[in-house]
Amino acid sequence: MNTAQESAKATGETLLIRGVEVPVVTSTIAQKDLRFFVDNPRVYSILRVDGEEPSQADIERKLLEMDHVKTLIQDIKRDGGLTDPVVVRAQSLEVLEGNSRLAAYRGLAKTDPVKWGRMKVRLLPADIDESLIFALLGQYHIKGKKDWAPFEQAGFLYRRSKAHDIDSSKLALEIGLSKRKVEHLIAVYQFMLDNGDPDTSKWSYYDEYLKSSTIRKARLSQQGFDNLVVEKIKSGEIARAVDVRDRLPVICSASKALQKFSTRTYGFEDAHEHAVEAGADSTPYKKLAKFRQWLARPEVESALSHAQGETRKKIHFELDKLAGRIEAVSAKLNPKK
CATH class of the missing domain: 3.90.1530 (Conserved hypothetical protein from pyrococcus furiosus pfu- 392566-001, ParB domain)
Known part of the structure; x- marks a missing residue:
């Protein structure tokens, strides 16, 4: 002693x-x-x-x-x-x-x-013990005073995970965050390292980038999408984190605009403009598309077709009303037909 x-x-x-x-x-x-x-x-x-x-x-x-x-x-x-x-x-x-x-x-x-x-x-x-040192720092700066910036929190958790081989579940218990939050922080930090952009001021850009499910689909479907977006963030073409949050998902929701953006035919501004023109930023369109996609699911069709008794009558009534509204709205959108 x-x-x-x-x-x-x-x-x-x-x-x-x-x-x-x-x-x-x-x-x-x-x-x-x-x-x-x-x-x-x-x-x-x-x-x-x-x-x-x-x-x-x-x-x-x-x-x-x-x-x-x-x-x-x-x-x-x-x-x-x-x-x-x-x-x-x-x-x-x-x-x-x-x-x-x-x-x-x-x-x-x-x-x-x-x-x-x-x-x-x-x-x-x-x-x-080293684990107690990291737990102490977490108590002070993440769970307690919370005076570390998100990038600093993420770096702390990343090193704890990698250097000490601590899994996200244990880290979550140590720090008092959810397992999902811990994994997200580590993933964003890792992404910034992998893409050569350790600029702390860019944390919120990549935080929003990895948070969006719409962007995630584009990352999976478009080869080199990560490299393209990182390049545009570094150059300042994507000027604000809010653009990643609000405007990039609009591009990713419009297939043609996304394709031209991914192949560098359109820059960020042009791609967003064309996506908006295509209706990707329209709330009514989004709601209608989401409803159509839901109705087209095999399990939904099966559930509707197997309905019995009074429920089946109510479903039929709603579909008849819906068909009428669709015909009326379509006539207004296409008056020449």
């Missing part, structure tokens, strides 16, 4: 992580001796896109550039110190929770190294 564990046992202080009472020691440590956590989701996606582990100086520099850290510096300066201690792993002195606060102290120490030389910390055992 190390010194930190012995001290924690003596004081009885613990931190509850995923139902486990982990012994901790609250103390102060020179901030220059603390180390940033290299798997910190706040900077991981920016500093590790090439696969190389960032240096401590790189992490400090990147964090100090972030707006939330600049705000944090002013808050800590006004309060005269930390409200909550940072969470540190003993021996390695990695700051598992509180990397932004460490960066803020480093920034403050540049002008007053004495006042901002030491930080209040909560020491975890050096041999704490």
Whole structure:
């Protein structure tokens, strides 16, 4: 048992992580001796896109550039110190929770190294299980404060899934999200990596892209569709995430416009315009098409034809009324006939 564990046992202080009472020691440590956590989701996606582990100086520099850290510096300066201690792993002195606060102290120490030389910390055992570390971060940033952006949440879950071979069901229980949500976040993150676009500002584009069932059908039917859409997002031709959500499904719903878009005959704007002209963005058309498709299903036809007694009479009555309305509406749409 190390010194930190012995001290924690003596004081009885613990931190509850995923139902486990982990012994901790609250103390102060020179901030220059603390180390940033290299798997910190706040900077991981920016500093590790090439696969190389960032240096401590790189992490400090990147964090100090972030707006939330600049705000944090002013808050800590006004309060005269930390409200909550940072969470540190003993021996390695990695700051598992509180990397932004460490960066803020480093920034403050540049002008007053004495006042901002030491930080209040909560020491975890050096041999704490890695799964508990990730569960702790999830408790703080996904289930608790929810201050990580979706891209950061997804990157955290992706690495937990890949590096520690944790399935989505277990991740969902750890983090407090649904299994479907966890799988979607990981899938979007994986898609961005596979397509060479780790730009955090594009997260919502790909989130909408993988969320749509209409787009999914086009991805399956049109060869190279993913590459085409990624290219247009990167170039700015698809300018907003809302265009992926609202306009791309319209293109995917119009077969001719989709074909010409997929073969690059039409650009995004032209394809959308032609899809709208074809009625793909028409609510009445969509409802009518959906009803026709439902009525054409073999199981629906079988259910209708096997209806008996009073139910059969009612169905026949509704079909007669429907036939009359169809004939009347068709006459208005085609007055020359």
